[in-house]
Amino acid sequence: MESITHNLPVQHTSFVGRESEIAEIVALLDNEYCRLVTLLGPGGIGKTRLALKAAEALMQVDGGEGAACPYPDGLYFVSLQPAASAAQIVSAIIAALDWHPPERGNPTAELLAHLRDKRLLLILDNFxxxxxxxxxxxxxxxxxxxxxxxxTSREVLNLAEEWLFAVEGMALPAEDAAEGDGDAPPTSDAVTLFVQRAQRVRRHFALAEDQ
Structure with missing residues (x-):
């Protein structure tokens, strides 16, 4: 199995649920007509982590009958939080690629020339x-x-090539489950994530039956 070049940041907290959303994003990117996916949602909803988990899923190469990663030239995470212009977006992409363009050239033109024959995925975060x-x-x-x-963005890009994917909050337990089933408290991805985060500061934290 060949390793895939990437710069995906290491995550220091657990990721819970959203398997169906990950699968949907992977399926969108597998569509030959879909080249731009915007994960759209409010701040803190989980757009960045979802994008990273989808990228990780794309890197899973099956050495048997499965298909290889469709991005042999890599998957690159580009943080745009500090960027304030198109030139700074270009600089952020170049830095993420760990590539050094000619000093006297036009950075945008050089980047386009560098990417022209590449098969790779860019994650442009906080657009x-x-x-x-x-x-x-x-x-x-x-x-x-x-x-x-x-x-990942709180706003649409309004490009003809854009495919929108709305990122919503995690589901809470169904009403009938919330009423209790046996001795176990209700569970859902949202509840599981809450418990895991709470245990980071109170390691013996557990939901009571009436919670």
Whole structure:
């Protein structure tokens, strides 16, 4: 099994649930006509972690009859939180790729030339304050036909190529489950995540039956 180049950040907290959402994002990216997926939702809803888990799923290479990772040139996470312009987006992508363009060239043109024949995935994280620069994303898609892009944002990019994926909060226990079934308290992904986070500060924390 060949290792896939990536710069996905190591996560220090557990990830609970959202298996169906991960599968849906992977399926979208498997669609040849889908090259830009925007994970859309409010701050703190879990867009970034969901994008990273989908990328991790794409890296799982089955050495048997399964298909290999569709991004042999890598999967790259690009944090755009500090970026304030198209030029800074380009700089952030170049840094994430750990690639050094010619010093005297035009960075955007050099980046497009570098990506032109690459098969890779870019995760552009926190794009909402850069929507006015969305034309750069379109330029990347047109100039690098085998590159796919996942964007996390609180705002839509309003590009013709954009496929929207709304990220919603985790489901709570169903009403009938909340009434109790036996001695066990109700469970759901949201409850499981809450308990795990609570145990980080109170290691013996557990839900009471009436909670």
């Amino acid at each position: 909402e304050h850069l929507v006015a620069e969305a034309a750069l994303v379109q330029e990347l898609l047109h100039g690098a036909p085998n590159v796919k892009i996942v964007v």
